[in-house]
Amino acid sequence: MRGKEAVREWMATAYQEPPRFMVETLIEGGDFVTALGTIRLRDGDGKEADYSYCDVWRFRDGKMAELKAFVIRADPE
Template structure:
């Protein structure tokens, strides 16, 4: 099961990297909840859809350094770069902890900081 969850997350991330937000959302439960620690919480697929439309003006660029899976959780550590509203590329380091339910992404707890080395 943990291998399946890792593969699901990899497919979902590939969809986002290609600009296919709806493809990504197909891997999420309708009641998915995303918690950006210290920032905001998104509840439900529609809230995530609206967030992605605003935040991903262009597809983000991912560099996943580690995927660690155990039970219903997959943790991804890496870097992500995306343009801000002014069109400037911003680089972040992140740790995403995904919770899966019935083969879909049901929750995210994201720890994201601007990468100070860029």
């Protein structure tokens, strides 16, 4: 995706409702900020499911230049 509008359009279709998340760790180094945490989303069946996530942001000239995000479903108990 490129640009704010592309991100907004994707989020409008990707999430039926805003996700609930908790940032557990923030790591900053140079041009990068990394967030690790948990997130709760609705799965394809509409049931809530827990996930772990990692977002890695790269900044250039004070603006976000790149984002890589990883989401892994937690094992159901």
